[in-house]
Amino acid sequence: MVLSPRSLVYAKYALESLLRNALETLDLYLITDSASDKDRLIEEMTVRQNASRHRWTVHTKEELDEREAGVFGRHPHLRTFRNGHPCWRKITDPLLLSTADEEMVVLDPDLYFPNRFTFEATPAQGLLLMWQRPSCLFPAGIVETALRSNVALAHHVDIGVAHWRAGADLDWLDWLVARLNLAEFPQAHLYMHVEAIVWAAIAMRVGGGYLTPDHWHCWLRSQKVRLLRKMGVPGPRLIRNEPFTTIKCFHATAESKYWLEGALQEGWLNSANTVDRQGTILPFVEWTSSHFRRDQAIKLWVRKSGYYHLFPSGGLQ
Numbered sequence: 001m002v003l004s005p006r007s008l009v010y011a012k013y014a015l016e017s018l019l020r021n022a023l024e025t026l027d028l029y030l031i032t033d034s035a036s037d038k039d040r041l042i043e044e045m046t047v048r049q050n051a052s053r054h055r056w057t058v059h060t061k062e063e064l065d066e067r068e069a070g071v072f073g074r075h076p077h078l079r080t081f082r083n084g085h086p087c088w089r090k091i092t093d094p095l096l097l098s099t100a101d102e103e104m105v106v107l108d109p110d111l112y113f114p115n116r117f118t119f120e121a122t123p124a125q126g127l128l129l130m131w132q133r134p135s136c137l138f139p140a141g142i143v144e145t146a147l148r149s150n151v152a153l154a155h156h157v158d159i160g161v162a163h164w165r166a167g168a169d170l171d172w173l174d175w176l177v178a179r180l181n182l183a184e185f186p187q188a189h190l191y192m193h194v195e196a197i198v199w200a201a202i203a204m205r206v207g208g209g210y211l212t213p214d215h216w217h218c219w220l221r222s223q224k225v226r227l228l229r230k231m232g233v234p235g236p237r238l239i240r241n242e243p244f245t246t247i248k249c250f251h252a253t254a255e256s257k258y259w260l261e262g263a264l265q266e267g268w269l270n271s272a273n274t275v276d277r278q279g280t281i282l283p284f285v286e287w288t289s290s291h292f293r294r295d296q297a298i299k300l301w302v303r304k305s306g307y308y309h310l311f312p313s314g315g316l317q
Helices: 005-021 035-048 061-071 076-082 086-096 140-148 170-180 194-206 223-230 235-239 254-265 289-305
Strands: 027-032 055-060 103-107 127-131 157-165 208-211 216-218 249-251
Touching: 005 035, 005 254, 027 035, 027 061, 027 086, 035 055, 055 061, 061 086, 076 086, 076 170, 086 103, 086 194, 127 194, 127 216, 140 170, 140 194, 140 289, 157 194, 157 208, 157 216, 157 249, 170 194, 223 235, 235 254
Parallel strands: 027 055, 127 208, 216 249
Antiparallel strands: 103 157, 127 157
């Protein structure tokens, strides 16, 4: 888990649910930026998190730099990519902390686990990702660059959870990052969603599939949600009716992560159930150039209609 202490305002609840409800013993690697961040996370895990059944360590970016030089030494584009947005290190740094073919489960810090649960089995080959709609592949210019370069992308990828193995094809990953030509986009390092583009490309390259949304559920800022927010409905009430009693994991995307505390106080999140059966893996669906063009046309029409002015996305209450 790549985690900044600044995210603990919501991540502390996510961590607590993970450590309390995971039926398997975890080896949890927390990856952060600085030595002071590491100290803060050690304090969080030692003082406030009940991690007694699990093993955990905290690593800073600098501590992993030597491993980066050894593992990625022949891959300059991958090394540059690692120094972009911190979220991009969800792809690179687990490879630095794992041995060949070792199982890796990469987690976002805004995942809530309401029931006792087991993770799905990581396949010997391939990648497992969560599923979401409509699409989180942007910025558009970088998506277009990938498609022009004949890089196949998976549709509906949600990057909250990723299962894969450490034996990644580093030559191909380096080629992929080079093809995205991120230097062409001066503000590319600000776009955490570039990570989703890379995961989508890995998915189509190595195969695998989507974790079933019946167990791994992603919050959606739907039209209904936007309307209710416009009417002044408090944020926590907007997640009250999510299927917490039957799922393994709730990805509290966007502003919904800030509603976890309120929903917890109201008693709406936790369940006494156990969800330990293996879920069905759904095949990846490709995001094609025609999908992209249609999606861009719809977004342009929506912007021109003034929809986002009437129903803005912001607001944390």
